[in-house]
Amino acid sequence: QPFEFGNGSNAESWQNPSGAIYTDTFRDDRPQFTGMIAYDTNWHMWTITQTPGANGYKIYNDGINHFNGTGESIVNTGVREDKWNICRSKDGGAGYFYYSGDIDEMGIWNRSLTQAEVTQLYNGGAGLNYGVISLVLDLLSPDDAVTISTTSNNFLINVTDNGAGLNNVSILINGTINQTNSSGMIGLYNFSVNNLLEGFHNWSAEAYDGSDSLVESSVRTFTIDTTFPEINISYPVNGQNFPYLVNLNNITLNTTITGTNLDTCWYLYNGTNTTFSCSSGVLVSKNLTLTNQSIVTVYANNSAGNLNNSISDWTFDIFNFNDYTYDPNITESSSTTFIGNFQTGTSISSAFLEYNNTNNSASIGSLGGNRYTLSYTVISPAVGSDTNITWFFWINNVNTTSFNQTVLNINLDNCGSYSNIIAYYY
The missing domain is CATH 2.60.40.10 (Immunoglobulins)
Structure with missing residues (x-):
């Protein structure tokens, strides 16, 4: 065993047979615990501390606490058999047992060391001149x-x-x-x-x-790291003009972010933040679902908290809200009205409804902020059979999305080919 001290009913010893460590304490209880290798030809630091109360009795190996037992309120340090026993068992009745190994730099304190002090003594295996740990x-x-x-x-x-x-x-x-x-x-x-x-x-x-x-x-x-991420938006280019955009259609956001220790990347469009994965120098493409908002802001930060952003602000000539009122089906030679809502980059200089290959000057109602409601009423043409008629609005010489209206033929006959005759017999 490494050592023992004390005498009488309050004696302690820490024994080390066959690579295991176990205690022989005040009431002869011997709780054995294993797992700490002692006989491996390497140097190890064993530390035993005692304070009264629960978990006050501790055994450490190489600075790591491996066992906790109840600490006693009294520890007598009087000499047993008029000597200190170091590396020899306390009980010689059946013959003394001796510790087989080398011991160096033994220290005894008149108080219990803390975990921090035990760790400091071990010093990663390099050891430390212990003296008085102050x-x-x-x-x-x-x-x-x-x-x-x-x-x-x-x-x-x-x-x-x-x-x-x-x-x-x-x-x-x-x-x-x-x-x-x-x-x-x-x-x-x-x-x-x-x-x-x-x-x-x-x-x-x-x-x-x-x-x-x-x-x-x-x-x-x-x-x-004081360097901010660099952000390049290659599409849409800042200041780019689009002749014609339609609500809820998509355009592609292309951006490349460069920097060390990138953490989070995201873009803000139409009031919504969207996070995306980013790696330094790698092009990222994301779909933007269009509204009439024309600014997207890309953000990136790194693990040091350096945050940067870049803005792309585009313009448009015509923005189509894709908000129409019209009759998808109408009988021939009937009155029909077409209404659509639009926004322009500048004020409207001209607006037409093209219907059945004929331009008609449309009525313009201002909604403010270069937003307008266009409308026009026409008479559907006479047709020999049901016919699709193409129509769309022209605004400032830009033609918008075209649609079809189905004009239904009214069939007149001699009460034969197109008629159902119901006869009543009395």
């Missing part, structure tokens, strides 16, 4: 492996002292001391670091305690 440096902010969008940032460090005092605390950027605070204050330190360069960095802290012993923190990394 200071613990906790890096609080920024988090590890973050990307930051500013070259001036605050670094928060908390210092805990266990009795040896504090001379100074320093922050290190890329392994070099950037600033030192010699106030000797225990608690939170806020270092403001300016003029950080673009790219990858690491930061850490170190402190000297009252005995001038050096304590070092863990190391964190961060990346400075």
